[in-house]
Amino acid sequence: MASDSKTSTQPYAGLRVIELSDDPAGEQAGLLLAQMGAHVLKLEPAEGCASRHTGPFAGDKDDKEFSLAYWYYNSNKESAVLDDTGDGKVSRLKALLKDADIFIVTKQPAELEEFGLDLNELVELFPRLIVLSITPFGLDGPWADYLTSDLVGLAAGGPLHMCGYDDHSIPPIRPGGNQGFHTAASFAHTSVLLALLSREQTGQGQLVDVSMHEALAVTVELANPYWFYPRVLVRRQTCRHAQPTMTQPALFQCSDRRYVYFVLILAENKAWSSFVNWMDSKGLAADLIDDAFNNLEHRQKHMAHIHGITESFFLIHDAETMYREGQERGLPIGVLNAPEDLLEYEHLQARGFFDSVDHEGVGPVQYPGAPFRFSAFSGVARQPAPALGSAGPVPAGEEVE
């Protein structure tokens, strides 16, 4: 629980961010700053940014103010229209950047050139400005202007190869939730913090060039070391890390058709004893209580037999019971929750994880809250994403030499 020493300060209070982003990576990066107190002004074209036109829509109302994707990614921001036609847009933008700490931009090199924007020039013009560029493949290189999507990013970067099922007749499966874009945003967040720390010491901003492709290329768990050293490829598995050889399944269906995830490390004697005692307490350990199974080699040799009894054990109990009883016995077991299951989960309710945000014309909507608590900072209440241009038009600025 937070101590009484909380200040009224929010972690990023005072930071002024201008966001010119049109993909989930840039919007997520802006959200990470906004939800910790930074002032984030999102610049949009007259028709609204792309996420406004991305369904599903609240109440099935296909309207740029009702996109759930836009709501999620743009809470706690302000919106201004930067008319991107005509010659005045760059001077208007520069007028805003003059007083900004961070500029988030997702335009690729060809788009920047068409817009008339030179990111290196911005850093020279505004020495304290941190320009955070988040692009699919970085600001240079032969792929710099290639298009992307979350799926393309995950495929080209490597993670997709490792995601899917034991049955390799099923192709790799993209994990849900824009994880490709969010990985890029996570790296962008870290890098902007480093740039801020550097600025504390030097007084200088800089251009930070974040490539989603590179962020994903280093988010492949064991695939890289297995290739770098023994030149071995990893293989995807159901609900387990990809490995060079397939490992024992860890997903077990229960009587209520829900699943638990349970990793039985045979070499761990304490876990083995705890597990067998658990099954035996219900009369289901069968021959696993025999002394022979106290020997690791015997257990390894009879892994299939152990797995069959384990499957049966879970099949005749519901998932929640297995999860709680297993946890009480110190076993590494978890229950697989669908996103909708989490809304009523007692632990998350007790911690007040979800924020309720009132949306005009819709009513209260549940949002996931921040996954961290600071003892020295105050929290940031979740605010609805702004209506298009609600902060007013971007005024014409003075010419910046």
Add this chain to the structure above:
Amino acid sequence: MDFKPGSRWCSVVCDTEVVVVKVPNGAVSLQCGGEAMVLKDHGEKIGRGPSSDHASGTVIGKRYVHDPSGLEVLAVKSGEGSLSVDGVRLTLKDAKDLPSSD
């Protein structure tokens, strides 16, 4: 016979005891050694062994299935009798060929 997941059934002609893992889709009669099994603590041994054509044994820790009904049981005690449903022998469920674990 009212099969519920987790219900225990005992042979009346040997020591075999099984636990229901998957219930059958329809009414069936689970037998061991040629005789109907009874719910644990709800019946007595009948004083003879399994019939000769149902005496191949049931092995502790193995799973047995009746494909037509989907009934699956786990043997928690071995016995001399073999399992059948309406006279049809249950088959041993193949253990998955798993890599040895760490």
